[in-house]
Amino acid sequence: MTAAAHPAPHPESDAVVSLDGVTVRHGEVLALEDVSLEIAAGSVDALVGMNGAGKSTLFAAIMGRVPLSSGTVRVFGGPPSVARKAGRVAFMPQGDSVDRAFPLSVREVVTMGRYGRLGAMRRARASDRDAVQDALARVQLSDLAERPIGALSGGQRTRALLARALAQDAELLLLDEPFAGVDQRSEALIAGLLTQLARDGRSVVVSTHDLTTLPDRADRVILLARRLITVDKPEVALAPESLARAFQFPREERS
């Protein structure tokens, strides 16, 4: 994507997210161990690791949704939950997390991206409706805006969830497997949008266990296997020896 403009590692002054020695346990399972990492403005980072490597847990830590066993997480220089509640962090779940029977239209789902800004009782203003319209156009779903989200294809559903994140106008976007189960058109569109977001100065972190879509086009690859294996430019991080370490880690380890 914009690799030349964002060499790794990022200087501390740029950090949108800083993790320092973060360890997270889910009961007996050690999900993250002593992870220290910084994420800069204006970059696309691919968060790569096998199933169970801790990618979702890392996102949860950045959103302040999981207690830390040790370490600290700062987002925009403060506690993660403060940044999330202020709408500065958008999380995009996997497209298949949407229940087919979910009764909302695509437009209503995208409008949910504005809720943090609307407040509980405020009605959508023209600026909110414009932001929703713009987000729908950017993911090329304007024509399907009134359709129930459950009636969309996998790629279209993912694009609708991305539109919700775009409508939120967050500075930090965390995307969970946005390329899983999407068609080629959606894949190209999503990859192009991520590049544009980074050029606008936003930070984008994309989790994937698939090496064929994003990682070699990202600014950096964060290789995770419960511990941080490496964070570097794709050509370095995706070298066979780092990949072997990331994809062969013992899965049975417990705290």
Ligand SMILES: Nc1ncnc2c1ncn2[C@@H]1O[C@H](COP(=O)(O)OP(=O)(O)OP(=O)(O)O)[C@@H](O)[C@H]1O
């Ligand atoms: N709520 C939970 N309770 C118990 N164990 C959990 C919980 N959430 C995650 N884990 C465990 O923590 C580890 C890390 O899980 P996590 O979901 O963060 O990995 P992941 O890289 O996102 O995996 P995937 O690619 O399958 O989504 C795994 O061993 C998982 O089984």
